[in-house]
Amino acid sequence: AQSVTQLGSHVSVSEGALVLLRCNYSSSVPPYLFWYVQYPNQGLQLLLKYTSAATLVKGINGFEAEFKKSETSFHLTKPSAHMSDAAEYFCAVSSHNAGNMLTFGGGTRLMVKP
Amino acid sequence: EPEVTQTPSHQVTQMGQEVILRCVPISNHLYFYWYRQILGQKVEFLVSFYNNEISEKSEIFDDQFSVERPDGSNFTLKIRSTKLEDSAMYFCASSLGGGSASREQYFGPGTRLTVT
Numbered sequence: 001a002q003s004v005t006q007l008g009s010h011v012s013v014s015e016g017a018l019v020l021l022r023c024n025y026s027s028s029v030p031p032y033l034f035w036y037v038q039y040p041n042q043g044l045q046l047l048l049k050y051t052s053a054a055t056l057v058k059g060i061n062g063f064e065a066e067f068k069k070s071e072t073s074f075h076l077t078k079p080s081a082h083m084s085d086a087a088e089y090f091c092a093v094s095s096h097n098a099g100n101m102l103t104f105g106g107g108t109r110l111m112v113k114p
Numbered sequence: 115e116p117e118v119t120q121t122p123s124h125q126v127t128q129m130g131q132e133v134i135l136r137c138v139p140i141s142n143h144l145y146f147y148w149y150r151q152i153l154g155q156k157v158e159f160l161v162s163f164y165n166n167e168i169s170e171k172s173e174i175f176d177d178q179f180s181v182e183r184p185d186g187s188n189f190t191l192k193i194r195s196t197k198l199e200d201s202a203m204y205f206c207a208s209s210l211g212g213g214s215a216s217r218e219q220y221f222g223p224g225t226r227l228t229v230t
Contacts, residue, residue: 051217092157100219101147104156106155
């Protein structure tokens with residue numbers, strides 16, 4: 001079975017500071033990994049995906065994530081936080097032998113202070 | 115830009131009533147999904163649908179639930195007899211395919227179901 005753990009249900013950063021949102025996964029086979037963002041009262045928007053090509057993946061809005069197999073991690077980063085980045089972020093995994101279903105982490109709410 | 119749409123945005127129903135949640139996936143997508151998120155909990159997979167049949171379902175998706183693609187554009191989730199614990203945000207999603215290049219899922223804005 002696959003699972004996703006997001007360390008830190010709430011993360012607060014100052015505007016302009018580095019954003020680091022942590023995601024660790026467990027999967028018995030090489031996974032596909034995704035980050036989604038949810039703004040208030042909206043659906044889930046795909047930020048980026050890892051599908052076994054380059055381990056450093058760039059997404060929208062200046063976010064990127066690095067797949068580290070040895071650490072079973074897929075942490076999301078952004079060099080400089082903007083007020084508009086305040087939202088909830090979800091890491092998700094699917095695997096080659098588990099169909100297309102996504103297994104989500106618990107989410108991390110990012111707050112950006114002026 | 116194409117998007118997944120869902121109606122209604124909010125549905126209030128009484129326990130024991132049937133509800134149908136509606137979704138219009140992105141037009142050229144072939145895989146369709148329902149997920150739910152109970153307040154304060156994780157987003158959970160319910161069911162996936164491909165080629166007019168269920169391809170996967172979770173333990174949550176019991177006999178009270180059914181899905182249908184009644185025409186070429188809509189994808190529906192029916193809950194036959196709602197329970198209080200069915201109160202949640204229900205998300206529809208679609209993906210172009212299932213391979214590595216096309217399996218990313220695009221989500222709708224959700225329908226908030228409140229069972230009283």
